[in-house]
Amino acid sequence: MRNHTLNLFKVNNLSDLNFSYKLVEFNLPYLEGQEDRFNKQLQKISQQVALLSGGPAALIKRENRYWIAIPADKIFEETSINVVPYNIRVSLLPDVYQVNASSIDKNNVDVIYKFLDFEIRKQLSRNLRIWKLNSSQFFLKQPIVSRTDSIIDIYEGFSYKLVLLHGSTFYICIDLSTKYVDRHVLSYYVNTGNVQTIGNSFKGKRFLYLNGDNWYATELEGFGEDIQSHEFNNNGDSISVYNYILNNARTRKEDIKRVLKPSDLTILYKYPGRTMEPHSGACSLAKMLYSTQDKEVQSLHRYSIKDPNIRFEAIGKYIREYFQNIRYGNIALKISLNPLVEKVPNFSMPELKYNNDRTLKAGHYSNGANTTLREFAGERKHLLIENGVINKSMFDEQFLIVPDSMDRKLVEAFKKNAEHQIKALAPAFTSFTVIRYPVRANQAATFQIQEIEHILRRQNALNGFALFVLPDMTSESPRSARSFHDCLKNQFYPDLKVQCASAYKINSFFRSFPNAEAQNMFEYRVPEDKKPKFKSYLTNLVLEHLIVNRKWPYALSKNLHYDIYIGIDVHDRYAGFTFFFKNGENIFFFPEQVPLKNRSQRSEKLKANLLNKVIYEKLKMFIPKFCPTPNGIVIIRDGRSFGEENKALSSVISSLATDGLVDLSQIKYSVIDLHKQSAVPLRIASHTNGFNKLENPIAGAFKKINETEAFLYNTGFPFQIRGSAKPLHLTQIVGNTEFPKVIEDIFCQSILAFSAPDRSNSLPITIKLIDTLLEPLSGAIEGVEEEEEFEDSLGNY
DNA sequence: GCATGCTTGATGAGATAGGG
């Protein structure tokens, strides 16, 4: 194992700090089955106490009862808190609990975490050299020296999170972050003379407002008069914007006087994304914020992608400059200047099983390997091209649906290429039936799709699989092209399974040549110089089409530790389920329509009875066929599970036991939450002997932060990525499986990169497939409604 | 066509302030 550097900086003098606390008592009745409500009520009480006492409040459970801990030096009056339907009395108990570093245990560690985190955040917010975007992101007030002639200043900063390792040691975890801000203040562009003509173009944009020492993000609502004339109501008194700003400038008064002119225009702003009574401010204190889709930022985006050396160097700098003067009570926190360095374990690359009994094994030839780790990604693709897909089942009916604007000979040429490529990978494939559809410019997507449906119905093509060539929509807005695409997939789903391609793209590869055999005839061919690009385009398109056809390209040589994995994800109206058995030769996908989210619950929450129904039905059918008496069932939930998955899984297992399909005394189970993006911005870099001291960790490296939580790096070596690898965050929410075995199983699943075998893939195939086969449907509903509204408004004229 | 890293924007939910 190699040494690795982690972006974790230890709090060294925890033992010097005094975390003594008092308890707050309350009695909240728990109604059976009302767990959701109970948790919300608990949270509300704890926040209320934090407010009353003016400091941190930590919710803790002792002797099967809940309490709230607040620092021993805080006090508040006994009071009632309204948590519908109760009024809960909260009172501060007199006893003081002494806590020191040696007495940290799992009963009081959350108290220490909350207290410490509260202080660190508070003191970062008070640091005059940085500004706070939200509770975890901080940026320097000095932009980094620009490397371009751009009108944009780049503000670098960091996101912060306090991390508890293995329940006893605290670390500061920070990562880099960037914001793009206009170099000039708004008054450089807009003044009382031109506000009528160009003012509107700035409305709705986001601005960084430099209000004295306090900088924050705002959204521009509109403009007022000049700041000397413009008055607003301040606690009952009318005051001009100019006077208000100078009265409140405090230490920054001289600086502000220099930029603030009485003739500056007043801006009316609100906080981004909110509806509120606008505040008044000065144009000369606002600088426009840019987002990643702004043209001006596009060329700067690459500067924020940083390799591990540069990233870790900057992280160390922020620790030195902003984390060495933080106090807890009367004592300075001693935060290590050096990052945590330790041996990080990794799983080895699993062996893959291909068609024709071929395998791919990375490592030393002496161990039976047939490739080096370095060559793994390339070979993974190469073996697939050579041997074809492992799934040899028959194909359903196949359609090639093309716009009638596409030349017949071009369609013929493309069809020949596509069929040849598919047959090379899956010999069971025969041919496409070509269907042409008319394209009507300037017509709503819904209307066009209806017309296409009539045509497909006449040709009996509403079932099966289609490669659908989208018309050339380069002249139209990207939104309407996207809307067409989404409508299409939504309209025919799930009977007709559609993979899309673009006529524009296909056209760009082909050229017409004189026919060699017949004079005055033409044919379409790909010229030599475009062949490599076309080959790569076609391979990827065909691989996707095979995935849509459920023809999995390869599998694992060995079974996973646990026999059954179930992936679950939700996109708007559909929940997707994948069932993965043993080594992945048998994977099944099912969409299930779910009720649209309502106001009171989280959008992605699934109900236990739906989960129970789907999972039980399918497992009852599959277990006898693919894995009799399984040793374990694991649910992987993309995003957050809400206890429903757990309820469903235990009821499914007991039903299956009644049916005699599983052995209750043997079977293991668990629910895993998988986050592509974690609140903990943990990074890892491997030490090398080369010129660059740090590089991305090997794929399969993992860092457990406690018994049920880990970070898994799936995108490192041998895969090539720009920047620094971002891990998956895995949490075993419930269950009795061995967590490290589950992590390894998830790593193996991520090596089944079906859609791009030569690239890295961070998601396990159980989740990735749901995204691929479900994703285009989400958003389609909204798109349709927008189009219809648009049509209606046209009709009124 | 695919993949990645990265930032912004949207969203939900609890809590609060202030008007009627």
Added chain:
DNA sequence: CCCTATCTCATCAAGCATGC
């Protein structure tokens, strides 16, 4: 004193550039 608009906090999907 209740209701509603506003605010804060936290999380996740969308959308970007870029490379194969």
